Amino acid sequence: MVTRDASEAPWGEPVNPGEQINTAGNELYPFVHSDRTLYFSSDSRVGLGGLDIYSAELDETGNWIVENMKPPINSPEDDFGIVFEPEAERGFFSSSRKGRGNDDLYSFVLPPLNFAVTGVVRDERNDQLLPGSVVKSVGSDGITVETTAGEDASFRFMLKPGTDYVFIASQPGYLNGKERESTKGVDQSREFQVTIYLASTERVIELPNIFYDYAKWDLRPESMVSLDNLVETLNDNANVTIELRSHTDSRGTPADNQELSQKRAQSVVDYLISKGIAADRLQAQGYGESQPKVVDEKVLAQYNFLKQGDVLTESFINQLSGPELQEKAHQVNRRTEFQVLSTSYIPEN
Numbered sequence: 001m002v003t004r005d006a007s008e009a010p011w012g013e014p015v016n017p018g019e020q021i022n023t024a025g026n027e028l029y030p031f032v033h034s035d036r037t038l039y040f041s042s043d044s045r046v047g048l049g050g051l052d053i054y055s056a057e058l059d060e061t062g063n064w065i066v067e068n069m070k071p072p073i074n075s076p077e078d079d080f081g082i083v084f085e086p087e088a089e090r091g092f093f094s095s096s097r098k099g100r101g102n103d104d105l106y107s108f109v110l111p112p113l114n115f116a117v118t119g120v121v122r123d124e125r126n127d128q129l130l131p132g133s134v135v136k137s138v139g140s141d142g143i144t145v146e147t148t149a150g151e152d153a154s155f156r157f158m159l160k161p162g163t164d165y166v167f168i169a170s171q172p173g174y175l176n177g178k179e180r181e182s183t184k185g186v187d188q189s190r191e192f193q194v195t196i197y198l199a200s201t202e203r204v205i206e207l208p209n210i211f212y213d214y215a216k217w218d219l220r221p222e223s224m225v226s227l228d229n230l231v232e233t234l235n236d237n238a239n240v241t242i243e244l245r246s247h248t249d250s251r252g253t254p255a256d257n258q259e260l261s262q263k264r265a266q267s268v269v270d271y272l273i274s275k276g277i278a279a280d281r282l283q284a285q286g287y288g289e290s291q292p293k294v295v296d297e298k299v300l301a302q303y304n305f306l307k308q309g310d311v312l313t314e315s316f317i318n319q320l321s322g323p324e325l326q327e328k329a330h331q332v333n334r335r336t337e338f339q340v341l342s343t344s345y346i347p348e349n
Contacts, residue, residue: 020064029081041080051078115159117192124197129153133171140164174198201340210336217263243283245337249330250289250314261286
C-alpha cells in the first residue's frame with residue numbers, strides 16, 4: 001500500500017498490509033472503491049478457482065475483514081482486475097471462464113440493498129394492540145424519524161445499509177419501550193419484523209429472575225441482568241419515580257418476613273443508585289407475606305396446575321397435592337416488583 005498526504009505531494013514508501021491481506025501466494029490487481037473498500041484478487045485463499053476476487057474492509061479495531069465475492073463474480077476459473085464506476089455499484093472485471101477468448105471482460109451491476117422494518121406495538125401484559133403509539137426510529141447515522149402506529153398498531157420504516165437502529169415506542173399511560181435491529185453486515189435485501197411491548201404505568205410490574213440466598217438479602221449475580229434492564233427502562237423514562245416492592249412466601253414469622261423483604265427491596269434500590277439512578281426517584285418497600293400473588297396470564301403460562309385468579313395464600317398452598325407443587329407456589333410468592341408512583345419527575349440537571 002502506498003499513501004501520500006496531498007494530491008500534489010510525493011508518494012510515501014510502500015507498506016505491506018500484512019498477513020490479513022497477503023498470503024504466501026499471489027495478491028494482485030488492487031482497487032480501492034470510493035467507500036474505501038479494498039478489492040483484490042488472490043490465488044492462495046480458499047475460493048472457487050485459481051484467482052478469486054475478494055473485498056476487504058477495516059473494522060473499528062483496525063483489522064481487515066476479508067470476504068470472497070462469491071458467484072456470479074467469482075467462478076471456477078481465474079477472476080481478476082475488478083474496477084467500479086465512480087459513485088456507482090457497477091463496473092468491470094476480467095475472467096478466464098468460458099467466453100469468446102482466453103481472458104474476457106465482463107460487466108456487473110450490484111443491485112442496491114433495500115431494507116425496511118415493519119412492527120407492531122402491544123401491551124406487555126395482555127398482548128393487546130396499542131394503536132396511536134408514537135414510534136421513533138433512531139439510527140447510528142444520526143437520523144431520527146417519527147411516525148404514529150395505525151389503527152392496527154403497526155408501523156414501518158425504511159432503513160439504510162450499514163446502520164444500527166433503535167425503535168422507541170411511547171403511549172400515554174405506558175412506559176416507553178424499544179427494540180433494536182441492525183443492517184450492518186447484512187448482504188441481502190431484507191424486511192425486519194419487530195414487536196415493541198409497553199408496560200402500563202397503572203400496573204405493578206414484576207422483575208423476573210431476581211434471586212437471593214435463603215433468608216438473606218444480598219443480590220445474587222444472576223439477578224444483575226434483570227436489574228440492568230430496569231436501569232435501562234428508568235433511563236428511557238426519565239420522568240418516572242417508582243416503588244421497589246419485595247415479597248416473601250408465608251414460611252417464617254410475619255415480622256421476620258417483613259424485615260427480610262424490606263432489606264431485599266433496599267438492596268435493589270442500592271444497586272440502582274450504584275448504576276446512576278437518582279435516589280429521589282426510588283422508594284424501597286417490603287411487604288413480607290402480606291400480599292400473596294394473584295395468578296395472572298404469565299403465571300398461568302408457567303404453572304398449569306393453577307387457575308387464573310387463584311390467590312396464593314398459605315391455606316391455598318397447603319391444600320395443593322404434594323410438596324413439589326406447594327414449593328412452586330411458594331416460589332411464585334417470592335418476587336420483586338416495581339410500581340410507577342409518578343410520571344412528572346424533573347431531573348435536577
